[in-house]
Amino acid sequence: MDAETMVELDASLARSTARSHEIERAIAKDPSQFRILTGDRPTGNLHIGHWFGSLENRVRLADAGVETFLIIADYQVITDRDGVGPIRDRVYSLVADYVAAGLDPEKVTIFTHSSVPALNQLMLPFLSLVTDAELRRNPTVKSELDDTGERPMSGLMLTYPVHQTADILFCKANLVPVGKDQLPHIEQARIVARRFDERYGRADATHPVFPEPDALLSRSGTILGLDGTKMSKSKGNTIELGMTADETAKLLKRAVTDSNRHITYEPAERPEVSNLVSLAALCLDRDPVDVAAEIGDGGGGGLKKLVTEAVNERFAGHRARRAEIVADPGQLQAILADGNRRANDIADATLDEVRAAMRMEY
Structure with a gap:
């Protein structure tokens, strides 16, 4: 990584840290002004690194009264894999850990990518708002490109930041809890939200379709695995x-x-x-x-x-x-079915707004 890029990343981290402190103070005063999107890929069972890195914080924010959407990103499993593995078991394992941790499914919307068609359809207009060069500069994409060796990078991996943007913006989340390595993804979402408004706007032009989301930086550091490397x-x-x-x-x-x-x-x-x-x-x-x-x-x-x-x-x-x-599989299925229904209602409404802004109401 060159010196100029390092300076930019350090400046971005400093701004995000200061902004995160402001947001925490605002949450303490009025949590109702925020909506969070967060989640996990079902590539395995959650571990203690997830607990201290994200899950504990999600419970804290939900208990504080912040509206929370929790995505199980099943489509993103195949960004860098040839198959999905025992994905059904892993999805329900995530749901079990969420609820056991204290996330109330009556208040937190838990859902899966593949169950919300309108969310994924947002990728089409969003992809028109970013360039190939911008995607290839994303640190996650760059890392994947460097690590592929002889394996070609999939189109889904290349557009991974845009898929994450669709995750965030479909429910108009204005807050995303992340670690510092995820800051470029939040910036990508902000860019897409801004460009959509600049290019299309609303029919009545009173306010933008999408908010520009903020990052809420995680307060805990990285926990290494039992072998001394990153826990994974x-x-x-x-x-x-x-x-x-x-x-x-x-x-x-x-x-x-x-x-x-x-x-x-x-x-x-x-x-x-x-x-x-x-x-x-x-x-x-x-x-x-x-x-x-x-x-x-x-x-x-x-x-x-x-x-x-x-x-x-x-x-x-x-x-x-x-x-x-x-021990009660029916409960897990009911929780996910209800969360998917709620997510679909919101995604359908958002897609209708997008169609209206793009003059595609027929």
């Missing part, structure tokens, strides 16, 4: 939310540490050890420096024991609620 469903280095206490203990025994028995919290010098310390601290709601000091010379064994106890205690309630929900 595809790497198998995660602790899934639905795992049992015994399964969690077995996985943590294999977690990477180092040869120094004295435990300290030094992320730059000791990333693997510090990652486990950080995980324990998150589960215990304590400062990681204090957690490390408490373990002291307990070594890797003492660290893993504390982390195991902390994780299992923190997620015991979630796991119990999840087991009850999974």
